[in-house]
Amino acid sequence: MPLLSNHIAVVTGAGSGIGRAIAGGYAREGARVVVLDINQQAAATTAKEIRDAGGKAESFALDVTRRDDCIAMAKQVADKVGPVSILCNNAGIARRNGMLGAAEAVINDWEDIIAINLNGVFNVTHAFLGALRASKGRIVNIGSIQSFVHLRTPSSPAYTASKHGVLGFTKALAAELGKDGVRVNAIGPGFIETPLNEKVRAANPDLVKVFIDHTPLGRPGKPEDIVGPAIFLASDMSAYVSGSIVMVDGGYRTI
Ligand code: NAP
Numbered sequence: 001m002p003l004l005s006n007h008i009a010v011v012t013g014a015g016s017g018i019g020r021a022i023a024g025g026y027a028r029e030g031a032r033v034v035v036l037d038i039n040q041q042a043a044a045t046t047a048k049e050i051r052d053a054g055g056k057a058e059s060f061a062l063d064v065t066r067r068d069d070c071i072a073m074a075k076q077v078a079d080k081v082g083p084v085s086i087l088c089n090n091a092g093i094a095r096r097n098g099m100l101g102a103a104e105a106v107i108n109d110w111e112d113i114i115a116i117n118l119n120g121v122f123n124v125t126h127a128f129l130g131a132l133r134a135s136k137g138r139i140v141n142i143g144s145i146q147s148f149v150h151l152r153t154p155s156s157p158a159y160t161a162s163k164h165g166v167l168g169f170t171k172a173l174a175a176e177l178g179k180d181g182v183r184v185n186a187i188g189p190g191f192i193e194t195p196l197n198e199k200v201r202a203a204n205p206d207l208v209k210v211f212i213d214h215t216p217l218g219r220p221g222k223p224e225d226i227v228g229p230a231i232f233l234a235s236d237m238s239a240y241v242s243g244s245i246v247m248v249d250g251g252y253r254t255i
Helices: 017-028 040-052 067-080 103-134 157-180 195-203 205-213 223-234
Strands: 008-011 032-037 056-061 086-089 138-142 183-189 245-248
Touching: 008 017, 017 032, 017 040, 017 056, 017 086, 017 138, 017 223, 032 040, 040 056, 056 067, 067 103, 086 103, 086 223, 103 138, 103 157, 138 157, 138 223, 157 183, 183 223, 195 205, 223 245
Parallel strands: 008 032, 008 086, 032 056, 086 138, 138 183, 183 245
Antiparallel strands: none
């Protein structure tokens, strides 16, 4: 019996990388998947891949920074697809500039990263909250190693702040929504090979080596490595798990 039969799962940023893999995994476990991405074409491609593999999916364009659009999307999904019971807040961006660059760039990084990685998680969650409470749903937020620490490899304070925020939001929601039967957890990926870090990997193999040398499992992660934990947290297998973060980082944080 598939683990997510009779569920409708929304995945943001699902046109690429980790979100695309999670959307595919949820569909393989029987969920009907709502693929959302700022890039309409990318979202449509993920949904088509799912349907071609025999799964159920529809796609819509959504910029998670646009609060009113998130509210309108929740209504549209309720009307056109049905009651959502799983939300995976995955959409995110990363930039690797520190605090000491040109002021304009530092400020732009802060505003863009917080808008997408943190405010976006709030916007989508708030929009789907009614549906998730009604369905005793599950929320899976994508955090990071940077939900706990900053990295010595170049990274922006905004990214670290946003991912600490995602973990804090996860705990706060878990505490408040538990009595409604809604479970809220996070996943903390390590270094996962996706388009997000494609340029860095190509331009700076030394940076990748620093990461891998620090990773007990000795390899970078693949988007598919995140799928099992994402299914676990969305399914009844994790019925008594809430407010937790599952690290999927090859053991990075152990050393
Ligand atoms: P990715 O391949 O770049 O995928 C992210 C997707 O989100 C892209 O399709 C992107 O569209 C979309 N997106 C960007 N801004 C958006 C917005 N405002 N509204 C809706 N969608 C938006 O990145 P990924 O590596 O899979 O990252 C997914 C999540 O994992 C992020 O939250 C990231 O912080 C987190 N994470 C990744 C790693 C890693 O090593 N890859 C590690 C830890 C955590 P465009 O491509 O058009 O911008």
